[in-house]
Amino acid sequence: MTEEIEDRTKMLIAMKGHPGTGKSTLAQTLASLLKIPLIDKDDVKDCAAALAAASTAALVNDLSYDVVYRLASTQLRLGLSVIVDTPLSRRSHFCxxxxxxxxxxxxxxxxxxxxxxxxxxxxxxxxxxxxxxTNWHKPSTWREIEMLLESYGGCAEFDVGDVPRLVVDTTAPVSFDEIVSTVIDFIVSNGGSFTAPSAAAER
Incomplete structure (x- = not known):
């Protein structure tokens, strides 16, 4: 990317999607281009392997979300926009x-x-x-994904009301740069005062 992106309006950009959908790759690219912090739930869980061994997976998962929310709140309070990378699979997390x-x-x-x-x-x-x-908590087989989706019982699909949402097909026959540009356009069109790039990011 040859043109710097300047952030003037503060936003909380929440990623949503199941494991393996390209969510984290997209989140990392956006954070790098927009020059804003990225808080990834996986980073928290990666540090909690010992705790998971002595506790329940559900407790570690809930704790990871709580840490992410607390970190995001701090960055926003400091006047920074934030990208939060979690599956956002339950309405309670959205709320x-x-x-x-x-x-x-x-x-x-x-x-x-x-x-x-x-x-x-x-x-x-x-x-x-x-x-x-190394990522003990991430599904690594398709059967694990199927079991995860079954555990949601359909709750991963919920109404977000008037919160702007962009759904991107990460397996569409388009370049990754085009997907990134679409997301940046979405952010700008919803009030993000960013100087958007005239061309896709150089990677």
């Missing part, structure tokens, strides 16, 4: 984020990664799982 945004007086946006090509999603997930066995 908590709306409270965080409301308290900080910033606008909440949702960017949801939703692949239409299940075969490609599966290929990416299992390829990632084969390459990285």
């Amino acid at each position: 908590h984020l709306t409270d965080v945004a409301s308290t900080a007086g910033v606008r909440l946006l949702i960017v949801e990664c939703k692949p239409s090509d299940l075969a490609e999603w599966r290929r990416r997930l299992e390829s990632r799982g084969a390459d990285d066995r």
Whole structure:
């Protein structure tokens, strides 16, 4: 990218999507381009392996969300925009984020990664799982994803009311740069005062 992006309006940008959908890759790219903090729930859980061994997975998961919300609140209070990378799979998590945004007086946006090509999603997930066995809490097989979705019981799909949401197909036959540009356009069109790039990011 040749043109700097300047942030003037503060926002809380919440990523949403199941494991392996490209959510974290997109979040990292956006944070780098927009020059704003990225708070990733996986980073918290990666530090909690010992705690998980002595406790329950559900407790560690809930604690991870609480840490993410607290970190986001601090950054917003300091006047920074924030990207939060979590699956956002339950309405209670969404409601908590709306409270965080409301308290900080910033606008909440949702960017949801939703692949239409299940075969490609599966290929990416299992390829990632084969390459990285360090993330103990991430699904690494398609069966684990199926079990995860079954555990949600349909609750991962919920009404976000008037909160702006962009759903991106991360398996669409377009370049990654085009997906990034679409998301940046969405942020700008919803009040983000960013000087958007005239061309896709140089990577």
